[in-house]
Amino acid sequence: MRVLIERTVDAAVPADRLWSYVTDWPRQGEWVPHTRVELVDPADPAHAVGGRIRAWSGLGPIGFWDTMTITGWREHGDGGGRCEVLHTGAVVRGEGEFVVEATGPSSSRFIWKEMAVLPLGRLGALGWRVVHTPVERLIDRGLDTMRRQVENTAH
Template sequence: MRAVIRREVALDVPADVAWAYVTDWPRQGEWVPFTRVEHVDPADPAAGVGGRLRAWSGLGPVGFWDPMTITSWERRADGGGRCEVLHTGKVVRGEGEFEVVAEGDGRSRFLWAELAVVPFGAVGAVAFRLLRPLLERVIDGGLATLKERVESG
């Protein structure tokens, strides 16, 4: 089963400020719940196609690595941009993307989407359907934290 989750948040900062914050991979741990992001190769800033990252998702030592490769990277003259990644781990597989859209007057919008292959067959599909509202609430909480942090500078 493949599942799509899309969430977004309005930001009272210019698009270039939002883009700089969301593409500062290690800082994603400040706003992505239960996640720590790092570069696979410390010499690679992962700021373009082919960049590699990995995220530890979990609580303390209980969790899993989510390796990903940037497959699309688009910057716009208005400060916004779009990034797509391919998740290649054992637990999280599929595509992810986020976009920062300039909205004028020093405002922007952050959009996040995941097209994931739900693991564990039929059992995973049922579990995902049951847990989806909770997962969306957790993501929305992370986006609220993103908004608070990026707007406070």
């Protein structure tokens, strides 16, 4: 079973600043709860199709690697862009997407989409019914943290 997770947050910064912030992979640990992001291979392109990144999600030594390959990369004329990834790990599978759109000269919108493949068949689908609201709230808290961080670093 596949599920769509889509969350959005508006920020009072130009699109280019927001795009630069959300695609600074190591900085995602500042706003994605309980996650550390890094390049799989520093020789890979960090901001282009074929780049590989991985995210450790968990608490201390208990967690998992979410491995991803960048499958789409477009920068928009308004300063925003779109990054598409394929999740290739043992736990998280499916497609993900970050989009930044300009909503004005000093404002922008960040859209996070995941088309996740739930593990464990019917048991996974039942589990998703239980955890989807807390997962969405956790993501929303992370996006609010990201918004505050990027707005507070704006010049």
